[in-house]
Amino acid sequence: MAVISALFRVQQIETRLNGLRQMEQDLSRDANVSALEELLKEIRSQLSVRTEKASDIKKNQKQLELECERCLEHYRQEETLLYSGKISNPRELEQIQQKMEEYRQLQDKLETEILRQLELDEKIDSEIAVLEDRLSQCLKELVTRKKEINEKMLELQLEKEQLHAELETLLPQIPDDWMARYRKIADNHRGIGIAQLKGNVCGACHVSVSDSLLKAVKHGDDRLYFCENCGRILYY
Template sequence: MRAEPAHQVRLLDLQEVDTELDRLNHRMRALPEHAQLQQLDARLTQLRDRLAVVETELRDLDREQRKAERDVEQVRMRAERDTQRLEAGHVSSPRELESLQSEIASLARRQSELEDIVLEVMERQENAEERRAALAREVAEAEAERETADNRRSEAVLQLRDELDSATRRRARIAEEIPDDLLDLYRRLREQNAGIGAAALRYGRCEGCKLELSTAELREMRTAPPDEVTRCENCRRILVRVADSGL
């Protein structure tokens, strides 16, 4: 392949911009804020799940408390009716009187037991409320931390996009100056060689694979026509002769 020496040197400028684009794209993918946000999202999910469990527990306790209070009220009202009957003197039979008194005593014990249940449920509610409040604070703190991290990521992404846009425009300008056949070869070699399709020959060494050329290879490079597109024998990248090639 033949190409003007100036076009070959320009290929090095294109390689430099492409390397910068690769670096910027890698930075975009590897922003630490990405991993931080993933960790915060996982933590938020866990906290919200725990909060949902506590809120469900509180709803269950609320139903349990209302039922226990209804049971207390029913027992209290029944005991009150029995007491009114007893005090009104409506019961004359000693046997019936004894039965009524026994029922009133039994209802008093039952009411006491139910009131203990209400108190126990209220204690559990208080404990659950404290846990809900603590979890709600943790969720709020994690959400604030996530918002801060998201803002930092957005700022970093915007800055990188600006740099990417600038580098992309520079690349387009340089690529327009390079012949299509040389550009196509460079693209293929970039895909095959970890993003490096062209390298300079400096002081007898290929800047692509960092290996020194043999005496015979240097002699071939020295005698090759200036417009001949030469390749490194080791890595097969386009090898561009420059002022400090050492030829």
């Protein structure tokens, strides 16, 4: 390969390598992954709040059921006493009836509260089911997206390795002073230090070159020629 072609190819490779690095960076902070991770966090936090609530409700229910049982027991004790035939004092009878009425009312109240807790429990359980569904959907999407990213990353890595291997064969072919010159121009021209002629026009600045320069570049002797307009090395 002519030295000038090798130099042009080096530029192509380095440009591509920069592009690949950018693509890797974009992939590593993929917007879909961030959005999904944010969503996961939100769902998990909602789930944890509801799970805690559900456990409180269940504890409450147990407590209410115990109270209800105790209440019923007291009611029966009073009832047994009432029909035992041992009580003859009307005032005592009245007191027992009064207590029975209080236990009955308390039991009504407790049963209403148990029902209310049961409804709450069902509501929370269905909310938890919906959230768990969303969580598993979200996790699935995240796994898929991460797999896509990994595959793409591997492709990029492979291409980078191939380009680096090619660079290693090209760089020794280019004299140090050419390379230094190229780097200096490239640094001042957004990474493009060598331009290919398109007809008689510089491929970088798109200005036509003089006939004599065109002829010299096309002839391709072993020296560097520079665009009269932008100063870049010209390659035919």
